[in-house]
Amino acid sequence: MRVPGTWRRLINEGRPFALSPFESKHRRIAVGYGEKRNKFVAAIADRIFVAYATPGGKTEQFCRKVISWGKLLQTSSCNENRSLMSIGARPVGMEGIAQELF
Numbered sequence: 001m002r003v004p005g006t007w008r009r010l011i012n013e014g015r016p017f018a019l020s021p022f023e024s025k026h027r028r029i030a031v032g033y034g035e036k037r038n039k040f041v042a043a044i045a046d047r048i049f050v051a052y053a054t055p056g057g058k059t060e061q062f063c064r065k066v067i068s069w070g071k072l073l074q075t076s077s078c079n080e081n082r083s084l085m086s087i088g089a090r091p092v093g094m095e096g097i098a099q100e101l102f
Contacts, residue, residue, distance in 0.1 A: 038062060047072035055083035
């Protein structure tokens with residue numbers, strides 16, 4: 001696959017670029033592709049931040065998988081995320097989230 005010129009410029013400037021486990025013919029993300037994308041991103045990440053996951057829901061199941069891989073899973077430190085923290089997610093306060101982003 002040839003890298004588009006606009007992407008090449010961003011890469012040369014040291015800025016993030018797109019990486020996909022899919023062929024270019026896949027233009028829309030169906031549920032199965034979304035799950036595959038999320039696993040791919042989590043697999044190459046050093047740590048993962050999940051803002052919220054419904055207890056027992058698909059996102060929580062995904063978080064359990066990420067933790068089983070030995071990845072650092074972080075979540076916002078609020079009462080709504082007790083379920084995530086109980087399975088091993090590390091709480092991060094708003095100041096910590098802002099520091100990571102900026």
